[in-house]
Amino acid sequence: MKGETLSTSDLPAPQQFDAWMDWFDGIFDVLPHHPSRSGFQAQSQSWHIGGCALSRVWAPAIRVEHNIAHIRRHPLDHWVITLSRHATSLISSGDKALRVPPGTPFVVSLADELMSERAEDRRLQLYMSRDKFADLTPALDRARGTALDTTLGSLLGDYLELLELILPDIAPGELDRLSDAIGAMVAACLPAGRGRADVAHSQIDIAWLERIRRTVRKYLRSPALGPRLLCQRLSISRSKLYRLMDAEGGVARYIQRQRLLEAYALLSDPSVDRPITAIGEELCFADTSGFGRAFRREFGARPGEVRAASRTGQKPRQLSSHTSSAAGRSLCSLLRAV
Numbered sequence: 001m002k003g004e005t006l007s008t009s010d011l012p013a014p015q016q017f018d019a020w021m022d023w024f025d026g027i028f029d030v031l032p033h034h035p036s037r038s039g040f041q042a043q044s045q046s047w048h049i050g051g052c053a054l055s056r057v058w059a060p061a062i063r064v065e066h067n068i069a070h071i072r073r074h075p076l077d078h079w080v081i082t083l084s085r086h087a088t089s090l091i092s093s094g095d096k097a098l099r100v101p102p103g104t105p106f107v108v109s110l111a112d113e114l115m116s117e118r119a120e121d122r123r124l125q126l127y128m129s130r131d132k133f134a135d136l137t138p139a140l141d142r143a144r145g146t147a148l149d150t151t152l153g154s155l156l157g158d159y160l161e162l163l164e165l166i167l168p169d170i171a172p173g174e175l176d177r178l179s180d181a182i183g184a185m186v187a188a189c190l191p192a193g194r195g196r197a198d199v200a201h202s203q204i205d206i207a208w209l210e211r212i213r214r215t216v217r218k219y220l221r222s223p224a225l226g227p228r229l230l231c232q233r234l235s236i237s238r239s240k241l242y243r244l245m246d247a248e249g250g251v252a253r254y255i256q257r258q259r260l261l262e263a264y265a266l267l268s269d270p271s272v273d274r275p276i277t278a279i280g281e282e283l284c285f286a287d288t289s290g291f292g293r294a295f296r297r298e299f300g301a302r303p304g305e306v307r308a309a310s311r312t313g314q315k316p317r318q319l320s321s322h323t324s325s326a327a328g329r330s331l332c333s334l335l336r337a338v
Helices: 013-024 068-073 134-143 151-169 172-189 197-218 227-234 238-248 251-267 276-282 288-299 303-311 331-337
Strands: 004-007 029-032 043-048 052-059 062-066 079-084 089-093 096-100 106-109 114-118 121-128
Touching: 004 013, 013 029, 013 331, 043 331, 052 151, 052 172, 052 331, 062 068, 079 151, 089 106, 106 134, 121 151, 121 172, 134 172, 151 172, 151 197, 172 197, 197 227, 197 238, 197 251, 227 238, 238 251, 251 276, 251 288, 251 303, 276 288, 276 303, 288 303
Parallel strands: none
Antiparallel strands: 004 043, 029 062, 043 052, 052 121, 062 114, 079 106, 079 121, 089 096, 089 114
16 A cells, blocks of 8 residues: 655755645644754655554654644544654643653544654654544543553554554555554553453564564574573563464574575675675574575575575575565645545
């Protein structure tokens, strides 16, 4: 599914901020930290999912205000769950004042007056319609104006990042099911939000698997990578880790496969000239012969054959079939369509 993209980078510097304000269409007032005449390079990409929308935004340091005049002009009451990637967010809404660190989702409602200030940042924002998610009203209204600084809140942040990755590949016919899945996940991660917890178990597992994948990638070259390290880094029990990884053939099998995939990528890159032995050692294989046997079982070719094919300009042998993969309208019109 193709998202709707707005980028100011191709415009003359004096016009960039005005173009960005046109996108907000009176829902917010935006005050940049630096004079707008010097340029305001920003980008937004949004996906309409069905009852909700996800926006990926990059913008310079700004202060944003949503006041009673905006509410009267555009009476939208969507909830917004925001995940900042790099900047601390200073939020005030009603009698609540928040200082939210990056990586922690927080909830606000467009039915409320609010102010937000942050440094340059890349962030994800999930807009949820009250009509579509009416059964979540009590839980989301309790959570508005708060940071989800719990383990499940962190898991919801990972889930939003996973959504960003998969949305470009989602078929239109799958959007309704995806919208239901998002609602179930949000319900399960909100304080006292258990209305859809049973339905959300599979969504929570998906988010856990994404966290496991990232941690394995981070420590792929560490000899210490194994169940103990994963449990420590993820604050997860060994029994839960084993249950989650059962479909992957177990923890050890998953780690070995990720190391073999990395080896395949290195051997397929003509610019990498490290010896095959060194690549195997770097990826924690005990000896060259063991590395070669595991590689051939996985891909049906020897490491040297893959390297030779890449250096002669031939297409390397395909990976086995179980390889895993993991200027638009205004914001106002987007939300009215949600």
